[in-house]
Amino acid sequence: MRVLVIGGGQNAEHEVSLASAAAVAGALRAGGHDVSEATISTEGVWRVPGQPDAATVVASLTAVLPLLGEVDVVFPAVHGPLGEDGALAAVCALAGVRVVGSGPRAGAIGMDKWATKLVARAAGIRIASGRVVDAAAIGDAEFDGPVVVKPVSAGSSYGVGLVRSEDELAAALREAARFDHRILVEEVVRGREIDVAVIREAGGVRWAAPPLEIETVGLFDTATKYDGSARFTVPAALTPVEHSTLTRAALTMFDALGCAGVARMDFFLTGDGPILNEVNTMPGLTAASQVPRMFAAAGVSYVDLVDRLVRAAEVPGR
Ligand SMILES: Nc1ncnc2c1ncn2[C@@H]1O[C@H](COP(=O)(O)OP(=O)(O)O)[C@@H](O)[C@H]1O
Ligand SMILES: [Mg+2]
Structure with a gap:
């Protein structure tokens, strides 16, 4: 398939999104897809390799829009506001183009930690007050x-x-x-940090990969996330009851928000069971990130994972 991978973005996670997009583009190429790339600068200027830089944000967007008509699927590997929050999925929805991941509504709610908590509570999932x-x-x-x-x-x-x-x-x-x-x-919640990834495949089947445990001292802060000092254990050591409670809560959240593609639900596992911390509708996607590690533990290679995501892509709202 012809896939446009978008990276970068207008928020603090710009560099992380560039890393995710580069890894996704590489894996899609390895899987035989025809990949083109675009990046969004921190100021919002879209850049396409081989094309001259546009003078303004609007001019850059105008120049990139025709590309949407030349691809089968858009893969917006952009974390954070004006990316993961549904903004890029909305552009694809308006253009009638298939996009990897959640649509504008699930993206917007998932990006709002307060709204996510309200949905979780209504769905019977515990949250921190x-x-x-x-x-x-x-x-x-x-x-x-x-x-x-x-x-x-x-x-x-x-x-x-x-x-x-x-x-x-x-x-x-x-x-x-x-x-x-x-x-x-x-x-402040005291508990183990366990992430659960859920994928919705082409055809609509959703399933959770083996959960991953993050072992850090103190908060899982920005430095720990990217200096390699956090230890991931996958599959996490869980009792059968813990495993089923966590994966059921993750699937409930995925469905309650109406997520698509892959989403990562992050929990604290306390003595009284799981507490949902947050939902990521465009989680980190380098090969070393949590989500690819979890699917690898399920026997789904990184190349296979991005291939499945592209095949599952739909036009939001259709
Ligand atoms: N209520 C809480 N109690 C204890 N630790 C927390 C709490 N909220 C966040 N943390 C810690 O801070 C980290 C980052 O917070 P998080 O809400 O996941 O933000 P981000 O979206 O930036 O990942 C978590 O992984 C966890 O280690
Ligand atoms: Mg987090």
Whole structure:
């Protein structure tokens, strides 16, 4: 198939998205697909290899739109706001082009950690208690015990902080506010961190890969995510009950949001069972990222995984 892989993007995860896109493009080529690439700069300028740079964001978008008509599928390997949040899926929906991954609605809700929690709770999945503070109200926020502070909409742990005492609260809120004016203030959950990946294949069958455990000391922060110091164990050592509770919760979330392609549901596994932390509708996709590692444990190679995703792609809303 002719596949346009999009990387980069206008948020803090730009570099991570470039890495995911490069890996996806390589694996698609290895699988025999005809791959073209586009990148979005942090300012929003689209660039296509071999084409002159456009002078403005709008001119670059105008130049890239015809490419949508020349491919069978778009693979938007762009994490974070204005990518994973459904913005790129929406462009494809408007153009009537098949796109890998979730449509605009699931992407938008999954990118909003507060909305995701509301859906999870309604679906009977446990979540950490929390509240939303607006950046304009940081001065009024009161400390009522240790909390985790994070942007409602971000990723790669940017702006995530642990607040242990009152004097740390304002600085943590200000740091989170660099990424989103809505800030989530959550109870601190103690538990193992277990990720579950769910894929929806062509034809609509969904299934969960063997869960993965992340072993870190303290928060799984940005440095730990990319300096190689976190240890992934896959399959995670789980009892049969833990395994089925986690995978059932992941499938419930996938269906409740109406996800497509692949999504990664991240849980804390506590003594009382799983608590959903967040949902990633365009999770990290280098060969070393969690999702490809989990599918490898299920016997699905990286080349096979991206091939399945491309074959499962649909026009959102159709
Ligand atoms: N409520 C919480 N209690 C304990 N640790 C948390 C909590 N929320 C986040 N963390 C830690 O911070 C990390 C990053 O937070 P997360 O919500 O997953 O943000 P991101 O979307 O940037 O990955 C998590 O992997 C976990 O280690
Ligand atoms: Mg996370």
